[in-house]
Amino acid sequence: MARMISLLITLLLFIFNLLLWPDIAAGTALTYNVAAHEKACFYAWVDKAYEKVGFYFAVQSGGSFDIDYVVTDPRNKVVINGNRERQGDFIFTANYIGEYSFCFSNDMSTFAEKLVDFEITIENEPRAELPPSKGVTPEQTNNMEESLIRLSGSLSTIARAQKYFRTRENRNFSTVKSTENRIFWFALLESALIVGMAALQVFVVRTFFSTTKRGHV
Structure with a gap:
């Protein structure tokens, strides 16, 4: 139990030194x-x-x-x-x-x-060098320091992966938004063309019947 407490104290001192330096x-x-x-x-x-x-x-x-x-x-x-x-x-x-x-x-x-x-x-x-601690050998300190360095490297890798996924998410969202805008304007243009074609057909039919009536008269 005392050995675990000494290891915990050493770990806290190491983290404290990282903050100081x-x-x-x-x-x-x-x-x-x-x-x-x-x-x-x-x-x-x-x-x-x-x-x-x-x-x-x-x-x-x-x-x-x-x-x-x-x-x-x-x-x-x-x-x-x-x-x-x-x-x-x-x-x-x-x-x-x-x-x-x-x-x-x-x-x-x-x-x-x-x-x-x-x-x-x-x-x-x-x-930063750790201060000497009672009951803890240099090998244990070195092993703990190496474990913390590996843990720091793993955290850095995870942070980079999160940044990568964030970048991919932003780019995919931009692509989806651009596609939605294109679909909206294409649908609007298509609706305008349909309305224009209908109006043109009505105009052509009215013009045809007007010409026919004038011809009979």
């Missing part, structure tokens, strides 16, 4: 509406060279659900870029210390706005 993984998740012909840039600062930088984005609505993007390093060199992409998930190594820019461009659209969900994550290699 947010530099282990700093992330930013945002939603931005990119107007037509607009170029929107966002920035992230890297404190150490060779850190891992994660960049995820997905177009949720607008036009054909595509957008241009470019990521540049502090020396204004392009790290990754793409044109007319619907979504992307990248991890690259930051070779230089400084400010990295993440830009979205909606130049291809004349009037359509693009709603973009994106996330920028910077992960540092050092980890």
